[in-house]
Amino acid sequence: MKILAFETTCDETSAAVLEGRVLRSNAVFSQIRLHRRYSGVVPELASRAHLEKIPFVLKGALGAAGCRLPLRAGAFDAVAFSRGPGLPGALMVGRVAAEAAAGLARAPLIGVSHLEGHLLACEFEGAKASRPLEFPLLALLVSGGHTELWHARGYGDYRVLGRTRDDAAGEAFDKVAKLLGLPYPGGPSVEKAAARARGEGPGFPRPHMEGTWDFSFSGLKTAVSYYLAGRLGQDFYKRALRLPPAEAALVCRGFQDAVAETLVKKTAAAARKLGLRRIAVGGGVSANGALRRAFGALEGLEVRFSEKAYCSDNAAMVALCALRRLEAGKFANSVKVSPELDRPGWAI
Numbered sequence: 001m002k003i004l005a006f007e008t009t010c011d012e013t014s015a016a017v018l019e020g021r022v023l024r025s026n027a028v029f030s031q032i033r034l035h036r037r038y039s040g041v042v043p044e045l046a047s048r049a050h051l052e053k054i055p056f057v058l059k060g061a062l063g064a065a066g067c068r069l070p071l072r073a074g075a076f077d078a079v080a081f082s083r084g085p086g087l088p089g090a091l092m093v094g095r096v097a098a099e100a101a102a103g104l105a106r107a108p109l110i111g112v113s114h115l116e117g118h119l120l121a122c123e124f125e126g127a128k129a130s131r132p133l134e135f136p137l138l139a140l141l142v143s144g145g146h147t148e149l150w151h152a153r154g155y156g157d158y159r160v161l162g163r164t165r166d167d168a169a170g171e172a173f174d175k176v177a178k179l180l181g182l183p184y185p186g187g188p189s190v191e192k193a194a195a196r197a198r199g200e201g202p203g204f205p206r207p208h209m210e211g212t213w214d215f216s217f218s219g220l221k222t223a224v225s226y227y228l229a230g231r232l233g234q235d236f237y238k239r240a241l242r243l244p245p246a247e248a249a250l251v252c253r254g255f256q257d258a259v260a261e262t263l264v265k266k267t268a269a270a271a272r273k274l275g276l277r278r279i280a281v282g283g284g285v286s287a288n289g290a291l292r293r294a295f296g297a298l299e300g301l302e303v304r305f306s307e308k309a310y311c312s313d314n315a316a317m318v319a320l321c322a323l324r325r326l327e328a329g330k331f332a333n334s335v336k337v338s339p340e341l342d343r344p345g346w347a348i
Contacts, residue, residue, distance in 0.1 A: 001019070001020065001077040001078065001323060001326055002017070002018070002019045002075075002076050002077050003017070003018045003019075003076060003077060003078045003079070003080055003319045003322050003323055003326075004016075004017055004061075004062075004075075004076045004078075004079045004080070004098075004101055004105070004107075004319070005017075005018065005079070005080040005081065005315040005316070005318040005319035005322060006054070006058075006079075006080070006081040006082070006094040006097050006098045006101075006315055006318065007081075007082050007094065007114075007117070007313050007314055007315040007317075007318050008050045008054065008081075008082065008086070008090045008091065008093050008094030008097075009082045009084070009085070009086025009087065009090060009091060009094070009114045009313060010041060010046065010086055010087055010090060010144070010145065010313060011030065011031040011032070011034075011035060011041045011046050011049075011090075011313075012028050012029065012030050012031065012312060012313040012314065013028070013029040013031070013049070013050050013053045013054050013057050014026065014027060014028040014029070014057065014313065014314045014315035014316075014318075015027050015054070015057045015058045015060075015061035015062075015315050016061055016314065016315035016316045016318070016319050017061055017062065017064075017065035017067060017319070018129075018316065018319035018320060018323060019065075021128055021129040021130065021323075022127060022128055022129075023124070023127040023128065023129070023316050023319075024064065024065035024066070025060075025061040025062070025063075025064035025065040026061070026314055026315060026316040027057045027058075027060040027061040027064065027315075028057070028312075028313075028314055028315075029053045029056070029057050030312075031045075031046060031049050032184070032185060034046075034049055035184060036183060036184045038184075039174070039177075039178040039184045040174055040178070040184060041087075041144075043087045043088075043089060043090070044089065046087055046089070046090050047087065047089030047090050047092070047093060050089075050090050050093040050094070051093050054093060054094075054097050058097065058101075061315070070104065071101055071104040071105045072104070072105070073104075073105060073106040074105070074106065075104075075105045075107075076101075076105045076107045077107060077108075077326070078102075078107050078108050078109075078110055078322055078326060079098050079101045079102035079105060079107050079108070079109055079110070080098065080109075080110045080111070080112055080318050080319055080321065080322035081094045081095050081097070081098035081109075081110075081111055081112070081318065082094060082111075082112060082113075082114040082117065082318050083095070083111030083112060083113065083114075084113070084114060085113075085114060085115065085145070085146070086114055086145075095111070110321075110322040110325060110326075112318055112321035112322055112325070113321070114313070114318075115141050115146060115148065116156075116158070116321050117317035117318050117320070117321050118141050118143065118282035118283045118286075118306070118317060119133075119139045119141060119150070119152065119280055119282050120133070120282075120317055120320045120321055120324065121282050121306035121307075121310040121311070121314070121316070121317040121320070122280045122281075122282055122304050122305065122306045123320060124306065124307060124309075124310050124316065124317075124320070125307070126307075129320050129323075131304070133152070133155075133280060133304075134278055135152055135153055135154045135155075135157075136151065136152060136153045136154075136276055136278075137152050137276060137278035137279060137280050138150070138151060138152070138161075138267065138270055138271040138274065138276045138278070138279050138280075139151075139152045139158070139279075139280045139281075139282070140263065140267045140279065140280070140281045140282075140283075140286075141282055141283050142168070142169050142170065142263060142281065142282075142283045142284075142285040142286055142291075143168065143169075143170050143283035143284045143285055144168060144170030144171055144173075144174065144185075144187075144284055144285075145168050145170070145171065146163070146164070146168050146283065147163065147164040147168045147169045147170075147215045147217070147263075147285075148160060148162065148163040148164070149161040149162045149163070149213050149266070149267060149270055151274060151276075152280070155324045155325075155328060156324070156325065156328065161213040161270055162209075162212060162213025162214040162215065162266075162270075163214060163215065164214065164215040164216065164217065165209075165214050165215070165216045166216050166217065166218035167216075167217040167218045167221060168215075168217065169215070169217055169259055169263065169285050170186075170187060170283070170284055170285045171217070172217035172218070172220060172221045172259065173185075173186040173187040173190050173259070173285070174186035174187070175221050176190060176221055176224050176251075176252075176255050177189045177190050179221075179224060179225055179228055179237060180193075180228075180242065180243065180248050180251065180252070181240070181242045181248075182248075182252075187284065187285060187287070187288060190252045190255065190256055191252075191256065191288055191289060191290065193245075193248060193249045193252040193253075194249060194252040194253040194255075194256045194290065195289075196245075196246075196249040197249040197250045197252065197253035198246065198249075198250075199250055199253070200250075200253065200254065200257070201249075201250040201251060201252070201253035201254025201255070201257065202227055202250065202251060202254040203254065204220055204223050204224065204227075204254050204255055204257075204258040205219065205220060205223055205258065206258055206261055206262050206265075207219050207220055207262055208262060208265065208266060209266075213266065213270050215262070215263075215266070217259065217262075220255070220258055220259070220262075224251065224255055227251065228243070228251070231243060231247075256288070256290050257290065259291075260288070260290045260291045260294045261294065263291060263294075264291070264294045264295055264298065267279060267281075267295075268298055268301060271301055272301075277300065277301055277302055278301075278302045278304070279295070279301055279302065279303045279304070280303075280304050280305075281295065281303065281304070281305050281306075282305075282306045282311070283311065284311050284312050284313070285311075286305050286306060286311050287308045287311040287312070292305060
């Protein structure tokens, strides 16, 4: 099977061609430079950038895969796109592009979950989907907009155990970086600063949310803000006051350790409670080295991460989701899910 896929949920414009289990191309345009001046993603600007760049990204993906424009009937067995969750305007750009491509190629159109894509990205090894997941397993999907625990019982068969009640982990990284005056995106900036720390850093709270598998990181972000206010004054951000680099590194280390410990302990506890020995971790935050080391220290559990090239948003994972649906003879609206997953703009 040959699949063309589009990914436009947030601030990466991506198109990919998957043939069988071999990735022929995976073109990605990142909007980081566009949004850096605002220290976060501006939805309207993101949508316009997707609209501007998607023809060039598509042309690059097709060219790298040895495909030609214009698309003709039979060029692809299916065309896939991320149907959500994501920014509404950005999602619309990807959907319209996929509908046009599917019409030209006379191929079925498959909408898939962006979050399922982050899970299945764990199957890629280089340019091949050669590491099929072994079910059942516990999935931790952790990104800028989402932090969720899933009980995955098979392809397309997922039950949400818990999700963030406020800030996602990646969002908290971005906000803490902004408080410290570090550049967007916050995850890499905080990790880089934390690596320079000489010591453990402040003992920020671990928001474990006892009695639930949900997450909450807004309080941790607030704790960092209070710490900075205590060191620099209540109006530190308005006055653009910043800690010396060495002390800022310690704050980054303390914050990063708190996030990693919270994610790892809750995920491991959920896996053991359900009697699962396999864990899969995907999403942009899964590229964080401290988080990977913390999971690597777990005993009695098998933990798999997606390769760093596939942690951020990309169309390769979208194509793989579509391939799994085609192999199972299922399309987007016929996949078995728990009721809480079936909500507008999200349903797998």
